[in-house]
Amino acid sequence: MISLTNPLPEHIRATIDEVCAANGVTSIDVQIRGQRDQLILDLFIDAPNGVTHEECKGVTAGLDERLENDEWYGRLRAVDVSSPGADAPVKFLWQLSKSIGRSVRVIRADGTAVEGKLTDVADEGLTVQPPTTKKKVVEQVVIPAADIKEARVILKW
Numbered sequence: 001m002i003s004l005t006n007p008l009p010e011h012i013r014a015t016i017d018e019v020c021a022a023n024g025v026t027s028i029d030v031q032i033r034g035q036r037d038q039l040i041l042d043l044f045i046d047a048p049n050g051v052t053h054e055e056c057k058g059v060t061a062g063l064d065e066r067l068e069n070d071e072w073y074g075r076l077r078a079v080d081v082s083s084p085g086a087d088a089p090v091k092f093l094w095q096l097s098k099s100i101g102r103s104v105r106v107i108r109a110d111g112t113a114v115e116g117k118l119t120d121v122a123d124e125g126l127t128v129q130p131p132t133t134k135k136k137v138v139e140q141v142v143i144p145a146a147d148i149k150e151a152r153v154i155l156k157w
Contacts, residue, residue, distance in 0.1 A: 007039070008030055008032060008041075009072050012070070012072060012073060013030070015063065015066050015067055016043060016063065018066075019059055019062035019063050019066060020045055020059060022062060023055055023058040024047060024055065025045040025055050026047065026092065027043065027045055028046050028084050028088075028092075028095075029042075029043075029084060029091065030042070030043050030044075031044075034077065037075070038077050039076050039077060040076065040080060041076050041078070042080050042082075043063075043079065043080065043081045044082060044083065044084040045081060045082070046083055046084060046092075046095050048098065049098065050098060051082075051083040056081040056082060057081075059081045060079055064079075086099075086153050086155060087152055087153055087154070087155045088152065089151065089152045090151050090152065093126065093148075093151075094121070096118060096121045096151060097121045099118055099153045100118050100120070101117060101118065101119075102117070102118055102154075103115065103116065103156060104116070104118045104126070104151060104152065104153055104154060105154050106126060106128060106143055106148055106150070107148075107149045107150040107151070108143065108147050108148065108149060109147050109149050110147075114128050114143060115130065115131075115154065116128040116129045116130035116131055116141070117131075123145065124144060124145055125142060125143050125144040125146075125148065126142070126143045126145075126148065126151065127140050127143075128141050128143065129141075
């Protein structure tokens with residue numbers, strides 16, 4: 001029986017992580033949607049240089065191969081593997097390394113926000129250049145990793 005309160009069994013989570021590692025990507029998020037007998041597993045993956053269609057196919061094939069006889073996995077209607085999207089909150093700071101030069105919004109642990117151009121990403125934290133105005137030059141802001149509650153790229157149209 002599938003538990004809808006805790007729908008992802010630990011052995012499935014472990015297999016996802018193993019298959020992702022074997023394909024050179026990292027599992028960012030796993031979501032289960034749909035109804036009891038029509039569940040869809042959405043797996044979001046990422047890598048420092050982004051994710052290709054071939055990597056998504058490789059993860060899907062690896063999961064199908066390793067879990068083909070698993071009762072829980074066999075009840076899924078579909079497995080969708082994709083990147084989390086440019087504007088999704090990041091789980092790991094390294095995800096932002098491909099966004100240097102783009103606008104970001106960082107929410108600190110105290111709830112305050114910093115917006116501006118991302119100028120550096122390191123394990124220790126982020127450096128953001130807030131916009132300057134004619135009246136005020138704003139210094140770069142270094143935000144320690146421990147002080148980051150959420151970070152995401154701001155898409156501009």
